[in-house]
Amino acid sequence: MSERTSILVNSNRTPLFINNPYVLIVGDESENNLYFIPPDLIAKAVEIDKMTCSVRIVCFFDCVISFYYLIFGYIYAFIFFVVSIGGYLSTVNHRKSLMCCYVFYQYFQVLGRFLIFTYWLQEINKFNSQDSTRGKNNETVSIDVVISGFLFVCQFCVAYFINKYYCLLPTNEEKLRINSLNM
Numbered sequence: 001m002s003e004r005t006s007i008l009v010n011s012n013r014t015p016l017f018i019n020n021p022y023v024l025i026v027g028d029e030s031e032n033n034l035y036f037i038p039p040d041l042i043a044k045a046v047e048i049d050k051m052t053c054s055v056r057i058v059c060f061f062d063c064v065i066s067f068y069y070l071i072f073g074y075i076y077a078f079i080f081f082v083v084s085i086g087g088y089l090s091t092v093n094h095r096k097s098l099m100c101c102y103v104f105y106q107y108f109q110v111l112g113r114f115l116i117f118t119y120w121l122q123e124i125n126k127f128n129s130q131d132s133t134r135g136k137n138n139e140t141v142s143i144d145v146v147i148s149g150f151l152f153v154c155q156f157c158v159a160y161f162i163n164k165y166y167c168l169l170p171t172n173e174e175k176l177r178i179n180s181l182n183m
Contacts, residue, residue, distance in 0.1 A: 014042055017049050021094035021170050022178065036181040044168045052091055055165045058158060059088035059102070080105070087162070096169045103166050106159035113152040120145040 016023050022037055022045035037045060066080040087102030089095070123141045170178075 014046065016042075016045050020045050020049055022048070022174075037178055038181070041170070041174055041178065044170075048165070048168050051161075051165050051168070055162065056088060056091045058162065059084055059091060063088065091165075094169060096166070096171070099162075099166045099169060103159075103163055106155075106162050110152070110155050110159045113148065113155045117145070117148040117152045120148050 022041055023035065063081060063084040066084050067077060069077040069080050083101060083105045086098045087105070090098035090102060120141060124145055
């Protein structure tokens with residue numbers, strides 16, 4: 001007998017992965033068991049099935065990239081690595097508390113990228129207000145503005161994506177609703 005990777009939910013037989021947090025709430029499954037999940041939560045469960053792999057990839061790359069912070073010191077790199085690992089583990093265990101920490105980390109990253117971007121915008125204003133004998137430096141600052149703006153937009157998109165996943169994870173009230181339907 002092969003290992004099942006998905007189950008059917010409700011009378012409309014919506015397939016969901018077995019490791020979906022909305023399915024894990026119900027508990028042990030049997031061959032003929034039909035799970036009942038409220039229709040509003042099925043939409044969230046299907047969306048989580050679609051997003052989980054992508055969020056894991058983002059968290060994994062974030063773990064690797066956190067080694068970049070070694071140039072600022074071991075403590076920063078260690079903290080950012082642990083938070084990134086927490087984000088990855090939250091996708092495996094579907095723990096909203098771990099993902100909350102990772103969402104705050106993403107907001108912190110967005111704030112940092114925004115501050116760097118505004119710094120470079122101020123630098124370009126300084127060069128524009130001075131005489132034009134600094135053409136080479138002005139070009140360098142212009143490139144820094146473009147790069148920091150691009151990184152800010154990318155970080156903002158990642159934070160939005162992670163926050164969307166966090167909002168889809170089941171709350172305690174939703175877990176109680178599902179358990180009450182499957183008793």
